């Protein structure tokens with residue numbers, strides 16, 4: 001078959017005229033527009049289609065070379081992929097940004113303006129979803145045959161509006177204007193079963209066969225998105241599943257005479273992929289969520305098995321050496337019993353053989369220690385929805401309990417503790433335990449987190465299988481988080497170090513020698529200044545607050561959660577306000593504090609914290625006494641594309657979670673790369689950030705994870721408030737209604753939380769050391785030359801936090817994939 005090439009077939013770089021032709025062809029023939037009728041959104045789409053053509057050539061080549069090489073493959077299965085925008089990233093990774101800028105400039109079109117037209121693909125809550133997106137970029141860049149499997153939610157993460165200081169949620173109908181990055185693949189549709197019962201029928205071989213019958217089926221239709229590597233010709237695939245009604249589903253109901261019920265049933269089927277659950281700590285027990293999880297697991301596994309059988313027939317002897325499933329938290333853990341089911345019921349395997357394959361191909365990443373975030377499903381609900389899977393899980397547990405009793409004879413207490421089924425009250429399936437039992441690898445996402453997993457949550461399992469446990473400290477992709485979002489810093493670095501840091505981030509170490517160069521420091525500072533100007537414009541537009549770019553930009557953006565302690569940040573702002581009002585503002589460091597993040601819609605305390613931020617901002621910003629000294633803004637609708645403007649502009653990165661609670665953090669890494677200095681606790685990856693940066697280049701405060709644990713039982717916040725005059729005045733301002741004159745009692749729940757001896761987040765305990773660390777930061781900022789030096793040292797030391805390093809570790813220690821080259825580029 002002849003293969004058309006949209007780029008010149010001789011391999012030469014396309015000329016400006018080539019690019020313009022391709023652009024105009026799409027404008028006219030794909031979008032049916034001309035230069036008179038085209039909107040900016042059309043121009044964006046025309047460019048997106050033209051870029052997609054280039055991706056398609058490399059995409060087909062890459063997938064073919066994986067097939068031809070019979071390469072071992074990894075499937076990254078995740079309920080969330082927080083991709084953000086694709087166009088700018090594709091242009092960077094293809095190395096075509098400048099060419100397109102030139103070509104479109106000749107037509108009077110500004111590429112940056114078109115990039116702004118793209119809607120974020122917000123198919124995730126926060127860290128876990130964005131990590132999946134960074135990992136895909138690194139896998140493609142490292143030429144690893146890794147496919148992402150996820151859900152094509154009709155509605156992504158809700159859009160956040162702030163009205164009268166409160167969060168309002170609006171649906172994110174991100175597909176409304178079409179999505180140029182997805183290709184529907186109806187030919188790979190698979191069928192997913194729900195409900196029904198297990199039927200045992202004797203087979204011709206005399207053995208009993210299990211059939212899952214009387215089911216209500218739903219179709220899963222795949223949509224593929226291209227994942228380009230950085231300038232290497234590789235394009236991997238993110239395959240997202242959409243739910244669709246089956247034909248006969250409609251027909252059965254229709255023949256029974258109930259047309260409307262048939263249409264309603266079709267609706268129910270398509271509901272499965274309608275909306276992303278907007279909780280980043282689990283909302284337990286919702287049946288639709290379990291449907292989503294099984295839908296993803298089953299569709300993805302059937303897809304992999306179909307491709308296997310196509311190539312190898314029913315010979316599964318080499319399946320485990322050729323495939324690996326990486327489970328992004330417990331959310332896709334239905335994959336464990338589902339693979340067992342498919343191998344046994346659909347491919348005629350016995351238990352032992354199926355278990356051998358399942359346990360050798362499954363690997364599990366844990367992202368949380370918080371008990372309320374650990375997934376549990378009532379055995380009964382599970383059994384109603386997925387009866388065959390429930391039976392398989394119970395069998396896995398029975399065999400596991402046998403193993404436990406062999407290792408620890410007579411220990412019923414151990415068995416009770418370790419059982420996959422939690423008894424007492426409603427029996428529940430502990431998904432994390434199921435994952436640990438079934439997977440050959442279990443990892444945490446930062447050194448401290450992995451250590452705490454072994455010592456606490458999974459301690460019994462660690463004793464049984466120490467070899468399964470490992471750490472993979474998170475990372476983020478420098479292509480999006482430096483090259484694309486911070487072009488000024490990138491070209492400054494290029495002038496000194498060349499361009500290789502984009503794929504070998506530890507090269508940034510080379511910046512250290514320029515920290516002593518006055519001219520370089522001035523350039524570094526000018527870049528930060530320009531980025532701060534850009535952020536100030538966004539804050540003025542979206543918050544109506546004036547930020548002075550010469551002030552220190554103090555930033556905390558992340559999901560709103562009590563453990564992340566946005567509250568501690570606000571207490572500090574109130575303290576600074578109180579100092580100004582008391583006239584204690586000699587040698588002041590002007591500061592602009594930015595807080596942003598979404599609260600889960602049902603999380604009342606998180607919403608109240610947003611209300612507090614907006615209330616304090618209102619008072620602080622409108623008090624003439626703070627002019628030029630202190631401003632506070634709450635940025636609405638924090639998302640990937642907002643972070644691309646925020647992280648290049650931050651001076652101070654707030655990473656202030658209660659020690660032992662934040663598994664890793666990844667925003668902390670984006671800030672560090674872009675030269676912000678961290679103020680943080682010894683939590684998650686902060687510990688490693690401080691190790692890399694050096695303690696002089698990090699503002700440390702707060703209790704350690706051990707001290708936090710030891711404080712339980714004898715924590716006395718009232719005594720802490722009584723002993724600290726600054727905290728006392730802050731609490732008085734809060735309690736007196738200074739920030740809620742017209743809504744008495746508004747912040748009572750917050751005051752009570754701080755004063756509660758059972759406050760799990762120990763906010764009062766860390767107040768003093770936080771304020772002291774903030775003071776050290778303020779003093780340090782006044783020495784601008786010293787600050788710039790610290791900034792350079794942070795960027796220089798950020799190499800470890802490239803997701804390329806993380807993925808290389810996953811590959812070396814878990815996946816063991818060979819790199820596969822598509823064609824040379």
Ligand code: 26Q
Nearest residue numbers: 127128277280282283367445662663664665666
């Ligand atoms: C579970 C069940 C039902 C509904 C929702 C959920 C759910 C969804 C998302 C539970 C958790 C999440 C997301 C968790 C998350 O983002 N965790 C973060 O993962 C990052 C990447 O490893 C870490 O850096 C963060 O520390 C961690 O909080």
